[in-house]
Amino acid sequence: MEFLNSLKLLSENEGTSTGIAMVKSKGAMIHSFSPVDGKKIGAVTTTDKEAYETVISTAQNAFVEWRKWPAPKRGEVVRQLGEALRIEKQALGQLVSYEMGKSLQEGLGEVQEMIDICDFAVGLSRQLYGLTMHSERPSHRMYEQWHPMGIVGIISAFNFPVAVWSWNAALAWVCGNVTVWKPSEKTPLCGNAVQNIVAKVFADNNVPEGVNNLIQGGREVGEWMSHDARIPLVSATGSTRMGKELNKAVAGRLGKTILELGGNNAIIITENADLDMSLIGAVFGAVGTAGQRCTSTRRLIIHEKVYDSFVSKLSKAYQQIKIGDPLDSKNHMGPLIDKDAVNLYLQSIEACKKEGGQFLVEGGVIEGPGFESGCYVKPCIAAAQPNYSIVQHETFAPILYVMKYKTIEEAIEIQNNVPQGLSSAIMTLNMRESELFLSAQGSDCGIANVNIGTSGAEIGGAFGGEKETGGGRESGSDAWKAYMRRQTNTINWSTNLPLAQGIQFDL
Numbered sequence: 001m002e003f004l005n006s007l008k009l010l011s012e013n014e015g016t017s018t019g020i021a022m023v024k025s026k027g028a029m030i031h032s033f034s035p036v037d038g039k040k041i042g043a044v045t046t047t048d049k050e051a052y053e054t055v056i057s058t059a060q061n062a063f064v065e066w067r068k069w070p071a072p073k074r075g076e077v078v079r080q081l082g083e084a085l086r087i088e089k090q091a092l093g094q095l096v097s098y099e100m101g102k103s104l105q106e107g108l109g110e111v112q113e114m115i116d117i118c119d120f121a122v123g124l125s126r127q128l129y130g131l132t133m134h135s136e137r138p139s140h141r142m143y144e145q146w147h148p149m150g151i152v153g154i155i156s157a158f159n160f161p162v163a164v165w166s167w168n169a170a171l172a173w174v175c176g177n178v179t180v181w182k183p184s185e186k187t188p189l190c191g192n193a194v195q196n197i198v199a200k201v202f203a204d205n206n207v208p209e210g211v212n213n214l215i216q217g218g219r220e221v222g223e224w225m226s227h228d229a230r231i232p233l234v235s236a237t238g239s240t241r242m243g244k245e246l247n248k249a250v251a252g253r254l255g256k257t258i259l260e261l262g263g264n265n266a267i268i269i270t271e272n273a274d275l276d277m278s279l280i281g282a283v284f285g286a287v288g289t290a291g292q293r294c295t296s297t298r299r300l301i302i303h304e305k306v307y308d309s310f311v312s313k314l315s316k317a318y319q320q321i322k323i324g325d326p327l328d329s330k331n332h333m334g335p336l337i338d339k340d341a342v343n344l345y346l347q348s349i350e351a352c353k354k355e356g357g358q359f360l361v362e363g364g365v366i367e368g369p370g371f372e373s374g375c376y377v378k379p380c381i382a383a384a385q386p387n388y389s390i391v392q393h394e395t396f397a398p399i400l401y402v403m404k405y406k407t408i409e410e411a412i413e414i415q416n417n418v419p420q421g422l423s424s425a426i427m428t429l430n431m432r433e434s435e436l437f438l439s440a441q442g443s444d445c446g447i448a449n450v451n452i453g454t455s456g457a458e459i460g461g462a463f464g465g466e467k468e469t470g471g472g473r474e475s476g477s478d479a480w481k482a483y484m485r486r487q488t489n490t491i492n493w494s495t496n497l498p499l500a501q502g503i504q505f506d507l
Helices: 002-006 049-066 071-087 089-100 104-124 163-174 188-204 219-227 240-252 275-291 307-318 339-355 408-416 431-438 479-483
Strands: 029-033 040-045 140-148 151-155 178-182 212-214 233-237 256-260 265-269 297-303 358-361 380-383 399-405 423-427 447-450 484-492
Touching (some): 040 188, 049 151, 049 178, 049 212, 049 219, 071 104, 089 104, 089 188, 104 163, 151 163, 151 219, 163 178, 163 188, 163 479, 188 212, 219 240, 233 240, 240 256, 265 275, 265 408, 275 297, 275 399, 297 408, 307 358, 307 399, 339 358, 339 399, 399 408, 408 431, 423 431
Parallel strands (some): 151 233, 178 212, 233 256, 265 297, 265 423, 297 399, 380 399, 423 447
Antiparallel strands (some): 029 040, 140 484, 358 380
16 A cells, blocks of 8 residues: 555564664564555565574663653653654554554554553653651651562564554663563564664664563563563563463562453443443444454443333444545445454354354344455344353454343343453443442453443543453552552661561560
8 A cells, every 4th residue: 555655664674672772583474465455565584583582682771771760751752752752643543454454443542542651651750659657656657658670571462563552661661671572473563663663763872772672472572571570560461371371470570560361341321321322332332443453342241121122222233334445534434454363253153052142233244345354244133042151252343232131130240251351331320220330249350331332441541340351450659559560668867776567676
């Protein structure tokens, strides 16, 4: 496509970088093919073990210097990165859309999230505060402070190829850490593009080489990171299966993790809901990014009194969804990431049918002119039961399961009765229903919304979930604390040395 010629951000055939310098690797090539049209965009070199060791060693050396920079000075570098991203927003958003397959509006929105987290991190750089406590001993004072941890490993997924990295990196940097990033092997060029934007900003500010590092590769490279004791924190986004294996490895060396894993998100639509507003939240949540968000709406739990009327509205709305080239703003939905994802989508449809699910809107692969990549599918709706095994499972595709309930307590039980616990929502104009949903008796998810859908999140709030979603938190609120180590300090400014708890130890 013509716009790719203007993407000077791309660094083809280079896959390992220590911020400013490139590290030569003898690894195999990753070829990136767009799910939009099936065409090859470019290729990168995977990181071999020798190159990996060079990157980690460079990062260790960079941390020794970077942690000495005052936090507001580190924040100023991040502020400039935000400005650079504003300049490159259109080009990077197009690349995200073309390499991943999400709509251009969503691609641009993802870059905006990067800009927003940079703005958030700049302010944070002046308020990495601890508490002060009163000591039980006279002429003593106590306080706590936070120190950087060292190397933060970041493993990101294809569905948000740049934004989730930035949630981690911006916070890690202002906290004084250095980063090593392994982007998804399905979207490697987005990683290279971002690295080149960062490298220029860092070079202009004389940031030590190795504060931001990029490595490319698949599972093997991720395993190097998870077993590497030189990386005290690994933040990983991906499947629950991947997260369990990674967590086992990192915990085995007593490292720390931030895990953002599977979601099986539901919207409860009560008899007191604004159905028109509910329709917007449900449709976007289910078909946005072709159902490939961790916060995508997978289940609708609908009160029996409004079930028929709402499902009718929903089915009609699905007929209006425009599917096609995501770079065309007229289209609502683009392709799945690759043909493996298409096969999982088809298998899930068949599994639902075998369990007794009735499809109200049929799915299938779309063929014909403009759909040559074979990655375009129809969003579908199935009437299902909460206990179906396929309903308990997360399929990264636009499959929506609808089911009835009688009481709000029953709806909440259905909502919570899945292994995952990321995002949830209730649509109601009844205060008692909404407050019950948000109470300790309500949603067990890390995100619980009222009168908005499950999909999407603002960077000001901590993002993450419970149960098989992993339990980590990224982005806003006090998520920054996960990137630092806490230290409690006690200072004696007296001429005596009294011991705690009144213990006497006379010499």
